[in-house]
Amino acid sequence: MDVHRGYLPGCIGAIVRLHASYYHRLVGFGVPFEAVVARELADFCERCDGARDGLWLALDGGEVQGSIAIDGRDFAGAHLRWFITGDAVRGSGLGSRLLTDALNFCDAGGHRRVHLWTFEGLDAARHLYEKHGFRLVHQQAGARWGSAVNEQHFERLV
Numbered sequence: 531m532d533v534h535r536g537y538l539p540g541c542i543g544a545i546v547r548l549h550a551s552y553y554h555r556l557v558g559f560g561v562p563f564e565a566v567v568a569r570e571l572a573d574f575c576e577r578c579d580g581a582r583d584g585l586w587l588a589l590d591g592g593e594v595q596g597s598i599a600i601d602g603r604d605f606a607g608a609h610l611r612w613f614i615t616g617d618a619v620r621g622s623g624l625g626s627r628l629l630t631d632a633l634n635f636c637d638a639g640g641h642r643r644v645h646l647w648t649f650e651g652l653d654a655a656r657h658l659y660e661k662h663g664f665r666l667v668h669q670q671a672g673a674r675w676g677s678a679v680n681e682q683h684f685e686r687l688v
Contacts, residue, residue, distance in 0.1 A: 531595065531624060533631060534587045537575050541587055544594035545571055548614045553675075557651075563675040571612060574601060582608075584635045588615065588624050595619045598628040600635055600644070607643030607685070608636050613655070621654070629658055633686070642688050650680035659684050 550564040578585065582602030588595045596615035602608045610632060615625050636644050648655060650669065668683040 531619065531622075532589045533627060534589055535631075536580070536585055536587075537578070538587060538589075538594075541585075541594055541597070542568070542571055542575060545587075545597045545612055545614070548594070548597070548616055549612070552614060552617075557649075557675075557679060558677040559675045566675075567612070571599075574599060574611070577603075579603075582639065584632060585612075586628050586631050588619065588628060590619065596624050596628055598632045600632050600641070602636075602639065602641060604645075607645050608639075608641035610644055610646040613646070625655070625658055626661075629662055633662055637688060643685060645683065645685040648682050648684065650682055656682075659686075662686065 546564060546568045549567045550559070553559040553563060574583070575585070579602070584600040584602075586598050588597065596619060598613040599611045600608050601611055613625070613628065615622075615628070633644065644664075646659070646664070648659075649672075664684040664686045666682055667685050670681050672679060672681040
């Protein structure tokens with residue numbers, strides 16, 4: 531498994547597919563979720579500035595099997611986004627590798643605060659976040675993606 535930093539042709543669609551398939555199966559998210567992921571990820575890729583932003587792709591035979599991004603334009607701190615691994619590689623340590631690469635980038639770039647939004651029940655991801663210094667700072671009920679979930683906001687301060 532190789533990790534590539536930066537955009538590759540087709541990666542936007544592959545990342546959206548990973549998210550849409552996984553979250554539909556897990557909690558029933560549908561078109562609103564997939565459309566927002568596609569729109570916001572495409573916007574991010576178009577404006578990505580390598581000095582403040584990063585995108586890492588886990589590739590297996592050229593196929594995207596995982597991703598993570600750091601959106602550094604947020605004045606409240608770097609925003610960790612689009613972190614996912616495919617079913618075939620989940621549990622292999624790939625997620626930890628992607629998260630480590632992204633956080634090393636944040637540390638080297640002076641991002642003193644990194645934050646992310648997720649929801650309750652993603653226990654493996656939460657374990658990784660907490661292992662890498664994130665702490666839960668806020669949670670609230672939400673249904674903006676069409677299914678009720680307990681949204682969670684995590685942050686890591688350096």
